[in-house]
Amino acid sequence: xxxxxxxxxxxxxxxxxxxxxxxLDIKEGEIVTIIGKSGSGKSTLLRCINAxxxxxxxxxxxxxxxxxxxxxxxxxxRQRVGIVFQAFNLFPxxxxxxxxxxxxxLNKRIAKSEGRAxxxxxxxxxGLADKIDAYPAQLSGGQQQRVAIARxxxxxxHLMLFDEVTSAxxxxxxxxxLKVMEDMARQGMTMVLVTHEMGFARNVASKIVFxxxxxxxxxxxxxxxxxxxxxxxxxxFIASAR
Amino acid sequence: xxSFSLGDFLSLLSALQWTAVLVVIALGFGAPLALLLALMRTxxxxxxxWTATAFLQLVQxxxxxxxxxxxxxxxxxxxxxxxxxxxxxGIAMTVYTASFLGEIxxxxxEAVKHEQWEAAACLGLSTWHQFRYVIAPQAFRMxxxxxxxxxxxxxxxxxxxxxxxxxxxxxxxxxxxxxxxQPLLVYSxxxxxxxxACLPLTLWARSLEVRLNGAR
Numbered sequence: 264x265x266x267x268x269x270x271x272x273x274x275x276x277x278x279x280x281x282x283x284x285x286x287l288d289i290k291e292g293e294i295v296t297i298i299g300k301s302g303s304g305k306s307t308l309l310r311c312i313n314a315x316x317x318x319x320x321x322x323x324x325x326x327x328x329x330x331x332x333x334x335x336x337x338x339x340x341r342q343r344v345g346i347v348f349q350a351f352n353l354f355p356x357x358x359x360x361x362x363x364x365x366x367x368x369l370n371k372r373i374a375k376s377e378g379r380a381x382x383x384x385x386x387x388x389x390g391l392a393d394k395i396d397a398y399p400a401q402l403s404g405g406q407q408q409r410v411a412i413a414r415x416x417x418x419x420x421h422l423m424l425f426d427e428v429t430s431a432x433x434x435x436x437x438x439x440x441l442k443v444m445e446d447m448a449r450q451g452m453t454m455v456l457v458t459h460e461m462g463f464a465r466n467v468a469s470k471i472v473f474x475x476x477x478x479x480x481x482x483x484x485x486x487x488x489x490x491x492x493x494x495x496x497x498x499x500f501i502a503s504a505r
Numbered sequence: 506x507x508s509f510s511l512g513d514f515l516s517l518l519s520a521l522q523w524t525a526v527l528v529v530i531a532l533g534f535g536a537p538l539a540l541l542l543a544l545m546r547t548x549x550x551x552x553x554x555w556t557a558t559a560f561l562q563l564v565q566x567x568x569x570x571x572x573x574x575x576x577x578x579x580x581x582x583x584x585x586x587x588x589x590x591x592x593x594x595g596i597a598m599t600v601y602t603a604s605f606l607g608e609i610x611x612x613x614x615e616a617v618k619h620e621q622w623e624a625a626a627c628l629g630l631s632t633w634h635q636f637r638y639v640i641a642p643q644a645f646r647m648x649x650x651x652x653x654x655x656x657x658x659x660x661x662x663x664x665x666x667x668x669x670x671x672x673x674x675x676x677x678x679x680x681x682x683x684x685x686x687q688p689l690l691v692y693s694x695x696x697x698x699x700x701x702a703c704l705p706l707t708l709w710a711r712s713l714e715v716r717l718n719g720a721r
Contacts, residue, residue: 313627315626315627338630338631340629341628342628342629345627346627348620348623348624350620352620352623353624354621354624354625354639356642365628365630365639366628366629366630369630369631369634370628370630418628418629
C-alpha cells in the first residue's frame, strides 16, 4: 500500500483553480521530486499533504488515514509528517537546542537531559552538533535550514516534505543542504520535495512528477523522464531549467 | 495662611504613593484584561473579534476624564451603586489601560510573521503552546517599547483622578496650593515630581527601542 495516496484532488483560491484533479502515489522509501513552473500548483499540493491547506475535492490519505484540516488527531499527524520551508522558519528567540526540543518536550514530555541528547543526535545528522547553543541569527542560511531539518527529524517523522528548501539560499550554501537531504534519502526516509534543483532531481529522486497548470502532466523515474519527455511542456521546461 | 514648607513638600511626595497605587491597580487588573482583548482581537472567531472591537471603540472614544466621571458620578445614578473614589477611579483606570495596552499588544502579536504560527503548528504544538512559547515572546519584545511609553501616559493620566476628589499627587497639589496660596510654586513642584517619575521610563523606552530594533 502507498504511504501517501492522492486521489483526484482539487483546490481553488477564490475563482482560481490551482489543483485540477491531482492523483499521485508515494510509496514508503520513495524520494519524489515535484518540478514545474511557478504557479503550477506544486507547493500547494505539498502543503495539502500536511493539512496546511484545505482541499476542495478528492482525497489524500497518509498511512491509510484521511487528511483533513479538521481531522481529529491533526497534532499527532503533524508529528509524523515533517515539513521544511523555504524561509527556514526557525524560532529566532530560542537557541538551536530549544528550537529542536520544544515540540518533543511539550508533546512527548521528554526530560531535559533526554532533550539535550536528542538535539545532539539530530544535529549530528546534519553536521551541526557544535551549534547546539547558538541562536538562529548567528548561523548562515544553510546552517539555519539544516537546523530546521534537524528540528523535523527530532519528531521521528515517517514522511518529510520539503518546500523549495534551497531557494532562499546563496548558491554556495545550497550544496550543504542538499548533501544532508541525500544522506536522509540513503537512510530510507520517505521524502517529497518541491525543488528547482534539477541535479538533485536527476541523481537522488526515485520518481519525478512534472506539474503543469494544476495537473500532474508527466511522472516517472528521472532517467526516463529527462531522456524522453513525452510532452512539449516538459521538453521546454527541461530546456529552460538547464 | 502659611508659607510653603518642607512638610508640604513631604505631603506631596507621600501623595505620590497614591499615584503609584493607581498605576499598580490599573496594571494589575488592566494588563490581564489587555491580554484577553488582544487575544480576542486576533482570534479566528468573528464574535470574539467584534465584541473586543466594540469594547475598544467605546472606551477609546471616551476621554479618560469621561470614564472617571462615569464610574464615580454615573454608576450611582444608573445602577444605584455608590462607589468609594478608589474603586471608581480604579475601575476607570483599569478599563482605560486594558483598551490601550490591548491594542498595543495586538499590534505586537500581528507583527510576528504568520509563518511562525505555521511552523509551530507543523511541529504538532497546540494553539495555546504556539502562542505561549513561539508567538508571545516575540510579540512581547516588539511591544515592549510602546508598552513602557504607555506607562508614562498612565502615570500622567492618574492626575485626572483629582477631579473626583481622590487625593493623589495632583489633588495633593491643589490642597497644598490652597493652604499656602502659592500655586505657581506648588504646581511647579508637582510637575517636577511627575517629570522625575516619568523621565526614567521615557529613557528606558527609548533605549529599548534602539536595542530591539538593532537586534532584529
